[in-house]
Amino acid sequence: MxxxxxxxxxxxxxxxxxxxxxxxxxxxxxxxxxxxxxxxxxxxxxxxxxxxxxxxxxxxxxxxxxxxxxxxxxxxxxxxxxxxxxxxxxxxxxxxxxxxxxxxxxxxxxxxxxxxxxxxxxxxxxxxxxxxxxxxxxxxxGLLGKFAGGLDKDGDGDVDMQDLMGMISNGAKQQQGSGGLGGLLGGLFGK
Structure with a gap:
């Protein structure tokens, strides 16, 4: 290189x-x-x-x-x-x-x-x-793709605390049945 x-x-x-x-x-x-x-x-x-x-x-x-x-x-x-x-x-x-x-x-x-x-x-x-x-x-x-668009949940061009909070919030909504930290982390990592 x-x-x-x-x-x-x-x-x-x-x-x-x-x-x-x-x-x-x-x-x-x-x-x-x-x-x-x-x-x-x-x-x-x-x-x-x-x-x-x-x-x-x-x-x-x-x-x-x-x-x-x-x-x-x-x-x-x-x-x-x-x-x-x-x-x-x-x-x-x-x-x-x-x-x-x-x-x-x-x-x-x-x-x-x-x-x-x-x-x-x-x-x-x-x-x-x-x-x-x-x-x-x-x-x-693939990691760059996550930095580019996958993690920029609020579409402002960067990955920051607002994006993290959005992922946690969405994860909690999607994983309501499983609850707890596992549900939140599942939402963060798209599971």
């Missing part, structure tokens, strides 16, 4: 890195590598810290990546820090590069992952790579 991610960053780095006068040509590949590392490690750290909802939300965005998304901000911030420290890039140039490159690459990654005709990226492959294979056997596409 890392090789494909490097290629994706390279495809999107022409203006922000290669044609950028603030980056010497001999550092282009290193900066592209640093951007790739920032994206991979940012996604990996988010998963390791339990921010699965944010990562799944990113992959459910149809390629429209919000640059104000906390996950995107974290990845961009790490890239800015690394560019200023490792390449002596001034903070303004580093911020401009990250603000342009990171959302664009993540948007391309999401589009390619969600495109059934493009088998270069898959959600299972990405998560497997980021977690060291600990997602083997999980149906991440």
């Amino acid at each position: 890392l090789d494909q991610l490097v290629q994706l960053v390279r495809e999107n780095a022409q203006e922000t890195v290669v044609a950028n006068p603030a980056i010497p040509n001999e550092q282009n590949d290193a900066v592209i590598g640093e951007a790739t590392h920032s994206i991979a490690s940012g996604l990996q750290d988010a998963l390791a810290n339990g921010n699965v909802k944010e990562v799944m939300g990113l992959f459910n965005s149809n390629g429209q990546v919000d640059s104000q998304n906390p996950l995107v901000n974290n990845i961009s911030g790490n890239l800015i820090s690394n560019l200023t420290q490792k390449f002596n890039l001034n903070s303004g140039a580093a911020a401009s590069l990250a603000a342009s490159l990171i959302p664009t690459v993540l948007g391309s990654l999401v589009k390619k992952t969600n495109d059934p005709s493009d088998n270069g990226f898959s959600l299972d492959g990405i998560f497997g790579s980021l977690t060291g294979g600990s997602t083997n056997g999980m149906n991440l596409g």
Whole structure:
């Protein structure tokens, strides 16, 4: 997956890195590598810290990546820090590069992952790579579907406490005969 991610960053780095006068040509590949590392490690750290909802939300965005998304901000911030420290890039140039490159690459990654005709990226492959294979056997596409529409009971575009309360309420109505916590949990998990 890392090789494909490097290629994706390279495809999107022409203006922000290669044609950028603030980056010497001999550092282009290193900066592209640093951007790739920032994206991979940012996604990996988010998963390791339990921010699965944010990562799944990113992959459910149809390629429209919000640059104000906390996950995107974290990845961009790490890239800015690394560019200023490792390449002596001034903070303004580093911020401009990250603000342009990171959302664009993540948007391309999401589009390619969600495109059934493009088998270069898959959600299972990405998560497997980021977690060291600990997602083997999980149906991440199905899980994404639950995040996308199945759990968004109030239709507001996110999964939050209102959705949870709606699922519990519906579960209680559907499971009135069985009652108790089992009935509520049955409604939550669609049983």
